[in-house]
Amino acid sequence: MVRAVPIFDYRRPLxxxxxxxxxxxxxxxxxxxxxxxxxxxxxxxxxxxxTLRYDNEAGKGDHKHIGPVEAPYNFCGLDQLEADFWKDVEAWLKQQDAR
Structure with missing residues (x-):
């Protein structure tokens, strides 16, 4: 039986x-x-x-959550996934700084 192989798993404080x-x-x-x-x-x-999550829950497919809003996400590879996530993180950080 082939199992899932971790690619990366980390936490980073903001x-x-x-x-x-x-x-x-x-x-x-x-x-x-x-x-x-x-x-x-x-x-x-x-x-x-x-406050922000990109995931592909079984049955829902690729999507993202921004606050309470859930929207489809067009998965185009891991590099793009990470870039899109960081773009939304940066937007959230700017929003926090503006407060």
Missing amino acids: SDTAFIEMVVWRVPEPVRASSHPFKYRLALISNGVC
């Missing part, structure tokens, strides 16, 4: 109250409703609340 967590596995078969061999979760947690 501030005293916020951190990012990025987890990606190579899976033997695509997750239901996805067409690629990766299972992933990239999240921004602030004050204990997930």
Whole structure:
């Protein structure tokens, strides 16, 4: 039986109250409703609340959550996934600085 292989799994603090967590596995078969061999979760947690998350939950396929809003995400590879996530993280950080 072929198992999922971790690609990366790490946490990085952004501030005293916020951190990012990025987890990606190579899976033997695509997750239901996805067409690629990766299972992933990239999240921004602030004050204990997930404020931004990209994931491909089985049955939902590739999507992202920005606050309470869920939207489809067009997965175009791991490099693009990470770039898109960081772009949204940077936008969130700018929004926090403006407060």
